[in-house]
Amino acid sequence: MAAYAQGPHHRSPSVASDPVAGEGRQLILDTAARLLRQEGYAATSLRDIAAECGMKAGSLYHHFSSKDELIGEVLRIGVERVAAEVRRAVMALPPDADARTLLHIAVRTHLTVLLELHDYTSANVRIFGQVPAQVRDAHLGTRDAYERFWSALLKRCARTGGWNPRRKLGLVRLFVINALNGSLEWFADGQSTVEQLAHELTELVLDGLVAREPVAKRARPNAQR
């Protein structure tokens, strides 16, 4: 619901000097992100977005040259925000943090931004498979950058965490990100919290389903951080 957006970077050059410039643009972006998240790509028309902004459809073209440009902006902001949050959370950990903590924090932060904080991120996950090929292709580079961050993170974990060297980290990354983003389709407050979800997924991926001996001896590290 809240109105998050990009940071001071990536602001349109033409309005960089005006302190309140982009307010109209910002409202449009926030509204578009919310509707795209709720309704999907095809069911969100420019008329709908404009109406929610208290405007008419034609007015949007003062801020964006086409629907696809607007959608592209929402997609980009969605990825860059979650990437920035996860990166920050991981970097805030001590340099010698163990693999379990690293993975748990990354998973928890991603889920928090996706499920609780950011309409842009959830809109991205929701509509990425629905947008025209041209929009998707233009956006791929931004997604790739976040995927590379995860690759590096998993590699770091594997070095320090005593991971099974037979695991193919590329597939692990795909599995984990699919599991994270897939939660958007079924997660509902009430049956479980984001914190529980993060804990479960992290333990599943690290320890697997098969019990280790002795079962009862495994501690729950970093459950609340």
Next chain:
Amino acid sequence: MAAYAQGPHHRSPSVASDPVAGEGRQLILDTAARLLRQEGYAATSLRDIAAECGMKAGSLYHHFSSKDELIGEVLRIGVERVAAEVRRAVMALPPDADARTLLHIAVRTHLTVLLELHDYTSANVRIFGQVPAQVRDAHLGTRDAYERFWSALLKRCARTGGWNPRRKLGLVRLFVINALNGSLEWFADGQSTVEQLAHELTELVLDGLVAREPVAKRARPNAQR
């Protein structure tokens, strides 16, 4: 590419007595499934489907009362086919099959149908999040039945496989199905086979990333059936 479809069950009652009835209908369904898989929901028009069938758009209405009815059929067949295949593969195993074998066969069969066999199943996974709410709601029961099959399978595995009782099987099911279906977006022949994928996912979910001692001693059960 191939033209799979539903079995003798679920045939439209009005044509049940005619041996070749449904041929036109079948062609339309097969074509729709293929296009929906490739292009997505919004980008697949009735004109496109008709053209690929060598027909005109209006002719489709002799076989289906609306686009949504046609799409609903494709969705249903896609789930029922993968459910039938996975169920059959699991039932073909000996009654005392171990949990690792059960899970591996179920995962492999699902991936095979999704990625190699069945346009209907991949179309279902691809467009489920894109269709109008009305179509999706009408289809939910069919999906639920397959989800319940997985729930029962995981419960059976947990009983016989020495699984960690702290794992929440409901979440495990969601994570696994997300990971399976998510592969549709990134799987490409050449970099790895379905068999390798199934093997990796099964081992990841069962054993986790953290190496067990002694690492080298773990066998690779059922790698080639």
Next chain:
DNA sequence: GTCTATATTTGGATAGAC
């Protein structure tokens, strides 16, 4: 920066001939 009005396109759906 927003409005009204409209051009243009597209796609689902229908009617009736054959």
Next chain:
DNA sequence: GTCTATCCAAATATAGAC
């Protein structure tokens, strides 16, 4: 069972007034 022809609705996009 398929065709032609057409209707209708919806959506993107543009032009020009204010």
